[in-house]
Amino acid sequence: xSESAITGRCLCGVVTYRVDAPLGAADHCHCSMCRRxxxxxxxxxxxxxxxxxxxxxxxxxxQVYEVTGGGGWAFCRNCGSTLAxxxxxxxxxxxxxxxxxxxxxxxxxxxxxxSKAPWFEIDDTLPQHAAREPASDGDEN
Ligand SMILES: [Zn+2]
Ligand SMILES: [Zn+2]
Numbered sequence: 599x600s601e602s603a604i605t606g607r608c609l610c611g612v613v614t615y616r617v618d619a620p621l622g623a624a625d626h627c628h629c630s631m632c633r634r635x636x637x638x639x640x641x642x643x644x645x646x647x648x649x650x651x652x653x654x655x656x657x658x659x660x661q662v663y664e665v666t667g668g669g670g671w672a673f674c675r676n677c678g679s680t681l682a683x684x685x686x687x688x689x690x691x692x693x694x695x696x697x698x699x700x701x702x703x704x705x706x707x708x709x710x711x712x713s714k715a716p717w718f719e720i721d722d723t724l725p726q727h728a729a730r731e732p733a734s735d736g737d738e739n
Contacts, residue, residue, distance in 0.1 A: 602620050603617065604701055605698050608681055614653070614655045615682070627710055640718070644692055662687060669690065670683070
């Protein structure tokens with residue numbers, strides 16, 4: 599396990615994971631699916647490469663729920679903690695809320711703010727994107 603490894607766990611402690619590389623870009627997602635899935639105003643993820651991610655215990659308790667044509671979430675069947683974001687069954691991000699200690703990344707933007715909860719006001723100065731972080735060809739409308 600490398601010095602830079604990130605570890606995380608669910609609320610009940612059955613499921614633990616490790617990311618063997620520094621985490622990538624992090625953002626707060628305000629889309630209605632993440633809000634509903636987390637039961638929260640928004641969800642915060644940091645990207646990771648699927649090959650750097652490993653379940654270190656409790657993989658048998660991990661349930662993946664994916665939406666049609668999109669990504670999904672990996673959560674603990676026992677306590678409900680959402681541990682990671684998935685894409686086609688592969689882990690592509692971790693939820694910063696389940697990282698143990700300092701993840702050494704900070705959320706850099708708000709995404710899908712067009713779907714933001716009406717009862718939550720963003721009061722920081724991070725960039726806000728209507729949907730995804732715009733690609734190099736500009737914002738989609
Ligand atoms: Zn759990
Ligand atoms: Zn989302």
